[in-house]
Amino acid sequence: MVSNNINYKPAGQFEDTRFEKIHNVIFSSSDEASICVAHEIADLIKSKQAKNEVCVLGLATGSSPIRVYEELVRMHKEEGLSFSNVVSFNLDEYYPMEKNSIHSYHYFMHEHLFNHIDIPAENVNIPSGTVSTEELHQYCIDYDLKINDYGGLDFQLLGIGRTGHIGFNEPGSHYNSGTRSITLDHITRVDAAPSFLGIDNVPKKAITMGIGTVKKAKRIVLLGWGANKASILKETIEGEISSEVPATYLQEHHNTTFVINKEASEELTRFKTPWLVGPCIWDDEIIGKAIVWLCEVTGKSILRLTDKDYNDNGMSNLLAEGGSAYDLNIKMFNQLQHTITGWPGGKPNADDTSRPERAQPEKKRVIIFSPHPDDDVISMGGTFDRLVEQGHDVHVVYQTSGNIAVSDEEALKFAEVMKDISPNNGISDSIIESINRKTTKYEDHIDVRNLKGLIRRRESLAATRFVGVPDENIHFLDLPFYETGTVKKNPVGEADIEIVANKIDEIKPHQIYAAGDLADPHGTHKVCLDAIFAALENLKHNDYMNDCWVWLYRGAWHEWDIHQIEMAVPMSPDQVLKKRKAIFYHQSQKDGVMFQGSDTREFWVRAEDRNSDTAKKYQSLGLADYAALEAFKRYHF
Structure with a gap:
């Protein structure tokens, strides 16, 4: 049975269908869901305090629980929620891993929770990544024994990996396994690679609570956010119990709830094929x-x-x-x-009743928002080319510098060229010295960051000149949320929204194109889209916004489902080749880039395959046979 004290108000009620074997609730946003989970934890802590009992929490790391921890911290600071009676046990830790490393889960938990609440330090338990190999086996046994000594876990918070792992219980884990050392699955390491600046830097082993340890918890809540988790969540909730998908073992737990957002629920049968x-x-x-x-x-x-x-x-x-x-x-x-058009800016002097875009005004002011300095040509290079060729006033707005995606080796090459041209240039000397003496791969000196940003900027200008856009129509926002100098970025802020709104207000566009691909593994697309949506909300009362249409494209990871597409722009073989050449101008992002995601193909290959696949799907449905199609969905604000 599910706990009776849940106050969740999901976007869609749970339906006990013949397909679903784990209780789940779906929220419209992960923020709303996280706050509800945080309040369940807070209620548990307070109920234990009222009985003068210890509250034993099993805690998770990763991006999924961050908002839960933020809400718990808020409740502590603003509502007096005390953690003095809480004992915590974390699920896992990389091995080997120093506590003070920015990648350690010890660092993560203190950064996001423990440094901001009143939990006694001696009550915090996180697997140690520094235990010697000789002591590791007994250490893991002792970790489980300590949990048992406290009467077991009252509440276990979980995330889920794309392999179906909970904690670091990878495929093949036994249902009765205890805390132990484990070798990480390749997919798990690929998913961790962005924060480590490459898979080669990701540890190959970890310490994790076992499936058996987790299943002994009195209450389990698993968080799942985003389209990337939709497939594994369907398999976990609807599939058969299997060691190949360790999370399916939770089907046997008497008090488990999966808390997921709309995007993560889309593969469930009741939504996919209701x-x-x-x-x-x-x-x-x-x-x-x-x-x-x-x-x-x-x-x-x-x-x-x-x-x-x-x-x-x-x-x-x-x-x-x-x-x-x-x-x-x-x-x-x-x-x-009627979604197919060779005139993405509208066809002049044509009946536009059944066309995706308006015929008037004949020449439109267009903004193409690009989260990174290459998303414009990767995701909509053919449409971009059509808009320019058909005479529209096209502006490209790059929202971030993209500097963290430039390798040190690439930056060093440019710095050494600068030095060769100008031997007495102190800046090039400073950059070369800074790169060569870096003690960590994860934070750049400001001069190095600036050089990496300039590399991306000049690549972008080369590409847009190739397409035919004048330099004065290219805008670089360098949004503050991104400019932290590290892989970890800040949430979108008022300054970001104001910068985006000012640019829209300056251009007063008839069309806006924005990246709606939220599968971006490092989240920049979502933050950039949030900034645009907030800016549109602030500007919508202006008269010119009544004539502004917003079209969402998807990036290098996913494409719109066919039934979602509202505009499909065909490309000839020559245009496919031109798009490829435009992408090639982004040389720093070719040949094994730093943020490849789980797909090892180069971005230009991904883009061509995706556009070709969309065209094939249209053709298989009985429509015209095109070489490639770029797809868009309209956003109504």
Whole structure:
């Protein structure tokens, strides 16, 4: 049974379907969800205090619980929540790992929680990454014994990795395993690579509480945020129990809740294919999703679907509402057909009734927001080219410098060229010396950061000149949230929002293009998009904003699902090649970049494959056969 004291108010009520085997609640945002989880923890602490009992918490690290810890800290400082009766046990730690390393979970927990609350230092337990190999086995046994001595964990907070690991219990972990040393899965190390500035710097081992240790907790809450976790969450919640997906062992726990946001829930059957669960409300989005899915299942194009196809695949009630397969097919075909346009800025002197963009004004002012200094050409290089060729006033706004993605080796090369040209240049000497004497890979001297930013800036200008945009239409914002000098960035602030709003107000665009790909492994896309959305909210009362349309593109990680696409811009083979050449101007990001994510392909290859795949999907649905398509979804503010 699920704990009775949950006050969660999810975006969608939990439905006990034949597919789902773990209780879960879905929130519209991870912030809202995190606050609710923090309040459950606070209520538990206070109830234990009222009984003069110790509250034993199992705590997790990683990005997922950060907002939970922020809310707990807030409640301590503003509402007097005391942690004096709390004993904590952390799930895991890299091995070997020094406590004072910025990558240690000891550092993480003190940075985000322990330094800001009144928990007694002796009550904090975090696996040590400095235990000798000879002592490690007994150390792990003692860790479990200490948990048992306190009566076990009252509450265990978890995240989930893309391998389905909880803690560092990787695939193959036994359901009865205790705290132990473990070798990290390659995917786990890939996911950690951005914060370590490359996979080669990620430890290969860790110490982790075992599955058996975790399952003894009286209450378990697992957090899951974002599209990257959607697939593994579906497998965990709906799949069979398997050591290959260790989180599935939680299906056997009597008091577990998965707390996930909307993006993380999208692969669950009740959202992905709700018609297979039971009666559903057939709005336009669900109809579009269902028909595209039916085409994939049957291997047919839209216009070849029959009444029998609908009836045989759980869609008989749609057929009853829609009249016939013929009527449904024609409507869907026309809807997709009308998304295709070679005129992303609108076709002059044309009937725009069924076109994705307006015909007027004929020449539009356009802002292309690019979170990093290459997202513009990687994600919408063909559309970018079309807008310029068709005479629109195109402005490119780079939101961050992208400096952390330039390697020291690349920066050193440029500094040495500077020195060769100007031997007495003190700045080049300073940069060379700073790079050569760095004791950590994770923080740059200001001169090095500036050089790395200039490298990205000049690459961007080379690319935009190649596309045909004058330099005065290229804008570099260098948003403050990004300029920390380290991999860890700040949350979006008022200064970031004001800078973005001022640029929009200056240009007064008819079109804005922005990156809506929230699968970005280091989160910059989301922060940049949040800044744009907040700026639009501040500006929406201005008259010129009534004529401004916002189109979201996706980056180098995901593409919009076919039913979500509202504008699809075709590219000829020549345009595909031109886009590739524009991407090549970003030389510092070629050949094994620092933030590759889990996909080892170069960005230009990813982009071409993604655009080609979208075109193939359109063609398989019975539409025209293009070499490539770039896809966009309109955002209404």
